[in-house]
Amino acid sequence: MRCSCRQIQHIRQALRDVRTVHGVHGEFSKGGCIVDKENRSRQEERYIDFRRLFSVLKRGILWILAAAILAGAFGYVYSKQSDAPLYRTTGYMMVKAGEDQKVDSTSAQGQAYLTTLTATYASICKSQELLNTVINDLNLDMDYTALYGRISVSQLENTYIFRITVSDASSETSEAIVKDMIDKAPGILVPIVGEGRIEEVDHPYTNMQAGNAGTRKTVLKAAGTGALLMILALLLLAVLDRTVRGSADVEDALGLTMLGVLPREGGAEKTALSLPALPAGRDHRKEEPGQKTAPIVPAHVETEAVRALRTRTSWLLEQRQAGNVLMVTDAEAGGRGEDLAAALAISFARAGHRILLIDTDMHHGTLFKKLGIPDEIAADGLSAWLREEEEDWTRFVLRSKKYGIDFMPAGKASRNSAELLGSERMADLLRYASAEYDLVLCSTAAAGSSADALTLGCLTHAAILAVTHKDRRVIRSRVRGTAEQLQSLGISILGAVLTDFKADKAEVEDSGKFIYMT
Incomplete structure (x- = not known):
């Protein structure tokens, strides 16, 4: 377009009235352009282009893989440190009728009595009196609640035998606890129940449960979480990119x-x-001494x-x-x-x-x-x-x-x-x-x-x-x-x-x- 002299004068006057110029957020008055920053911000687009988001993920695939690998490595280290090998020692005790009791174990009534008696002994085997005795005997660095959580007692089905299992990071500790419980149980539990008697069936045995059994699962979860977080971060950056x-x-x-x-x-x-x-009017077909040759920036x-x-x-x-x-x-x-x-x-x-x-x-x-x-x-x-x-x-x-x-x-x-x-x-x-x-x-x-x-x-x-x-x-x-x-x-x-x-x-x-x- 071209402006007349009157329009030019008008523009010059408008420019003299410019109050502030803050980048493109400048607000012009008296003949200039009034640009309301608040209105422009309301016009900012809010659309989401899924093709663009897919492109962002495609370009960020290396970041996603790196995040998955790092998170997986962290999960592996964490799993190794937190899941130390556990040793489980198991012992068995049998419940019998008292020496002064006449119970026919072949009859249905006698079998029912012994089964109930076995369940009673199994239920009180983790009593506070017995476990505190074991703690004192072995000088264990734990209280009743901690020891209680490491012991499981269960009755074998259709038998008069109950099983005591202790889990600990030390095989010696777990074995010592089971042996002491079996040794002290008759003297503590029988007076409490008042009927029957209990005795050891066999010597306790210990096996090791691999602590890294869940390592693969932990690593996969950590890697997936890391990749997901990186994907969310990339998408968030793309959406917020202005x-x-x-x-x-x-x-x-x-x-x-x-x-x-x-x-x-x-x-x-x-x-x-x-x-x-x-100068424009001179013949530039001849070389001039003052001629300069230099790199032009637009390469x-x-x-x-x-x-x-x-x-x-x-x-x-x-x-x-x-x-x-x-x-x-x-x-x-x-x-x-x-x-x-x-x-x-x-x-x-x-x-x-x-x-x-x-x-x-x-x-x-x-x-x-x-x-x-x-x-x-x-x-x-x-x-x-x-x-x-x-x-x-x-x-x-x-x-x-x-x-x-x-x-x-x-x-x-x-x-x-x-x-x-x-x-x-x-x-x-x-x-x-x-x-x-x-x-x-x-x-x-x-x-x-x-x-x-x-x-x-x-x-x-x-x-x-x-x-x-x-x-x-x-x-x-x-x-x-x-x-x-x-x-x-x-x-x-x-x-x-x-x-x-x-x-x-x-x-x-x-x-x-x-x-x-x-």
């Missing part, structure tokens, strides 16, 4: 068109960009990702008849909007277009350094043109013979950059450049932290929003707030580009769209 994760977030949550991606730096070889320090200018981005951008500009002046800005400070603008400029130039790249970031513009331009040459740039009465704007343009792009640096830093970018001279510059070039790309300060993008956007035909891929500092609600601020001033957003795109962390819906060969 970063821009892929094209679904760009299109659904932000309501923007997904233009493409700018891959993360690394792995690709740096490309040397030759930028001679020549991926030759990748298919940038070519695809260029193609989609060109198609949208033609379909929407948006014009040929584009603003490229970051959603948040610290992004790679400058790299994106440079990569697009070079790609369009290689496709045969006449391109002008303008660095309008008069706060921290560093694009000239990335292009290998000396400080003294970059000082005469956009800010100088906007302040001076010089009519020949081409004097501030540098040309690249190798890549065929023209570049205007930001120049010296300026505190009133918003006013300069909203001036009539800036509008004139873009009008002149629009007529001279096939495409004019303006790299500006982050829209989420500076009013420059709001000012400049009203003088350009469309804007491209650079959004860092899966960056914790860049959350969806803030990016949406930035887009709403731009759109509220009538700035047309052509689409968004995910910068620092990490192919190895791509969402499932992007795995077949934006994974390119370098």
